[in-house]
Amino acid sequence: MVTKIHPNLEATNAKMNAQGVSVYYGDKKAIDDVSIEVPSKYVTSFIGPSGCGKSTFLRVLNRMNDTIPTARVEGDITLDGEDIYGSNMDVVQLRARVGMVFQKPNPFPKSIYDNIAYGPKIHGFAEGKEELDEVVERSLVRAGLWNEVKDRLTDSGTALSGGQQQRLCIARAIAVDPEVILMDEPCSALDPIATAKIEELIADLNDNYAIVIVTHSMQQAARVSQRTAFFHLGHIVEYGRTSDIFTNPLEQQTQDYITGRYG
Amino acid sequence: MSPAILLLLAVGLGLAGWIAARSRAWAFRRDKDVGRLAALPVYHGWYVALWVIVPLAAFISLWLVASPYLVEQSVLMSPAASDLPAAGFQRDTLLREALAVASGTSPGVFNEAAKPLIEPFREALSRYNLIGILSTLIIGFLCGTWAFLRLKPDFTARTRVEKTVMAALLLASLVAILTTLGIVASLVFETFRFFGMVSPIDFLFGTQWGPDPMGNPQNPDPTRFGAVPLFWGTIFIGAIIAMIVAIPLGLMSAIYLTQYAAPRVRSWLKPALEILAGVPTVVYGYFAALTVAPFIRDLAAMIGISGASSESALAAGLVMGVMIIPFVSSMADDSIAAVPQAMRDGSLAMGATESETIKRVLIPAALPGIVAGIMLAISRAIGETMIVVMAASTAANLSANPLDRMTTVTVQIVKMLTGEGSFDHPATLSAFALGFVLFLVTLGLNFIALRVVKRFREAYD
Numbered sequence: 001m002v003t004k005i006h007p008n009l010e011a012t013n014a015k016m017n018a019q020g021v022s023v024y025y026g027d028k029k030a031i032d033d034v035s036i037e038v039p040s041k042y043v044t045s046f047i048g049p050s051g052c053g054k055s056t057f058l059r060v061l062n063r064m065n066d067t068i069p070t071a072r073v074e075g076d077i078t079l080d081g082e083d084i085y086g087s088n089m090d091v092v093q094l095r096a097r098v099g100m101v102f103q104k105p106n107p108f109p110k111s112i113y114d115n116i117a118y119g120p121k122i123h124g125f126a127e128g129k130e131e132l133d134e135v136v137e138r139s140l141v142r143a144g145l146w147n148e149v150k151d152r153l154t155d156s157g158t159a160l161s162g163g164q165q166q167r168l169c170i171a172r173a174i175a176v177d178p179e180v181i182l183m184d185e186p187c188s189a190l191d192p193i194a195t196a197k198i199e200e201l202i203a204d205l206n207d208n209y210a211i212v213i214v215t216h217s218m219q220q221a222a223r224v225s226q227r228t229a230f231f232h233l234g235h236i237v238e239y240g241r242t243s244d245i246f247t248n249p250l251e252q253q254t255q256d257y258i259t260g261r262y263g
Numbered sequence: 264m265s266p267a268i269l270l271l272l273a274v275g276l277g278l279a280g281w282i283a284a285r286s287r288a289w290a291f292r293r294d295k296d297v298g299r300l301a302a303l304p305v306y307h308g309w310y311v312a313l314w315v316i317v318p319l320a321a322f323i324s325l326w327l328v329a330s331p332y333l334v335e336q337s338v339l340m341s342p343a344a345s346d347l348p349a350a351g352f353q354r355d356t357l358l359r360e361a362l363a364v365a366s367g368t369s370p371g372v373f374n375e376a377a378k379p380l381i382e383p384f385r386e387a388l389s390r391y392n393l394i395g396i397l398s399t400l401i402i403g404f405l406c407g408t409w410a411f412l413r414l415k416p417d418f419t420a421r422t423r424v425e426k427t428v429m430a431a432l433l434l435a436s437l438v439a440i441l442t443t444l445g446i447v448a449s450l451v452f453e454t455f456r457f458f459g460m461v462s463p464i465d466f467l468f469g470t471q472w473g474p475d476p477m478g479n480p481q482n483p484d485p486t487r488f489g490a491v492p493l494f495w496g497t498i499f500i501g502a503i504i505a506m507i508v509a510i511p512l513g514l515m516s517a518i519y520l521t522q523y524a525a526p527r528v529r530s531w532l533k534p535a536l537e538i539l540a541g542v543p544t545v546v547y548g549y550f551a552a553l554t555v556a557p558f559i560r561d562l563a564a565m566i567g568i569s570g571a572s573s574e575s576a577l578a579a580g581l582v583m584g585v586m587i588i589p590f591v592s593s594m595a596d597d598s599i600a601a602v603p604q605a606m607r608d609g610s611l612a613m614g615a616t617e618s619e620t621i622k623r624v625l626i627p628a629a630l631p632g633i634v635a636g637i638m639l640a641i642s643r644a645i646g647e648t649m650i651v652v653m654a655a656s657t658a659a660n661l662s663a664n665p666l667d668r669m670t671t672v673t674v675q676i677v678k679m680l681t682g683e684g685s686f687d688h689p690a691t692l693s694a695f696a697l698g699f700v701l702f703l704v705t706l707g708l709n710f711i712a713l714r715v716v717k718r719f720r721e722a723y724d
Contacts, residue, residue: 106606
């Protein structure tokens, strides 16, 4: 099946480019011939019913699927023109450039400070304590968490509320200065107020990063993203500007899904 | 003979009550007007059965204590007992002989004077047997009937049965706790007796150990009861040498098993490792004494250390370390595996390598569990006896040289208790003081381990 691409989609500066990507778990094909561009300074959302492969595809983009022994990836995925599954690509470097935020907030059971400092430390970003302090503060400020936690940086990250934990995880991800941030249903475990804060944050971060967000909420996709891809049964049915997808879908399937008729 | 009969009777009555009550409950249910029963018929059955069996069990245990006394009293009242000697050892022997013949465990009497007592005994025995059986029947029947009469469709039999079961469970756990208390009480008692003879200061701070079990018990030489060399030997072998072996090896194997091993490798490597914990310590002792100790001696001689003995703290400590690897590794394994996958993913997604993830995220998060495992391993190691007896000798020696002979608290406890000294000799009693100290130390370690584990549980909630 061919992905329908909206005709009035303007050309963008592709940060990542996937061409003919298929993913297998053992013999089972989870992603079937997916091609898509991830433009920089845009938020791209992946929508689709559960089990359609959107999270799997997201994890392929920073090779988190490598941790699953039976997973196998075919096709080409490039980051700034470099093949991320190529032999020249160091997976550690890749993940520093392509950060990820998970569905459930997963701060380390360390202090707030150490949660943020973790990435800069392992990548040798900061020389000395002062520079590290700066990175921590900058990341927390950008994640909109600084004012809430600046007086208790030594408290455990797990002691924060769910929404704060998720923003801590976003701060942790941007502390290593990534180029792309992947978000796997980042608000599904949060209440509406915390969700609104995260969405605000995504809008703020938009200027500097290429962001990909997987979401089950149609409203969220419409609110935060400029590009939307509709996944179904392991392939992209339709891809285009978010406004086009939601107001003028090309496929009946997409229409049915976004109007809540199934999925 | 008679307790078995009584118990069988009790069980039989209980079964009868169970069946009767259950069918009565079914009869309630068939009755159209009644509607729902408050409890399943089987609970009605159990309710009556318990009401039969529990009082009977109490009666039977009481009867088993009381009936021999009653039998003896009735024999003493009989005319045949009039020419028995006055209360004392001789009279007891005669009574015992007659009883043995009467109850059929002995073919005849050794002492002629016991002969006339046989017949009264036989009579009394059969009379009290009958009384016992009749009482059992009556008590069982009365209790059962009373319980049976209480059955009604809206009778909450289940909650009552559950309460009884809960009481039984409570009783079971009390047995273990009371036993521990009993052990402590006996240790404390004997320890105080020992400290009445040898001052605690000499015992806890003296540096010479060599109690003489043949010495004058009234006037023990306090300078020979200094337990410091034993404490040192225990710590040196169990907590230092053994841990130097067990902690790194146990941790590394746990890391390999949880993080790197393929599932197929893990599925046979982990049980294989746990078999180590099931090997009897005597077997480790052989290995230490016959293989490791001579090897260490030869190695020491080869690199020019003279005077290395064939029994050494090092040999015992090394083998003990190997023995407790499974304790460390399986606790570490469990607690590393219990760290949520999300932590690992979070770290890997930041661009951390596998080994950075293990060092900086998994081990710190699993640390409380790992520490608890190490604590348990230490308390196991300092309580170990056989390996030390066989590989590190029984000679107390205050030395920092791992090639020296050394001994531990547990070894000396065995030596003192199995020695030739009488039971109230200070040398023998010193074993209790040693045991008491050991008990306090392991109790402390277990307590710390439990506290640490408790904190661990709160980590991800």
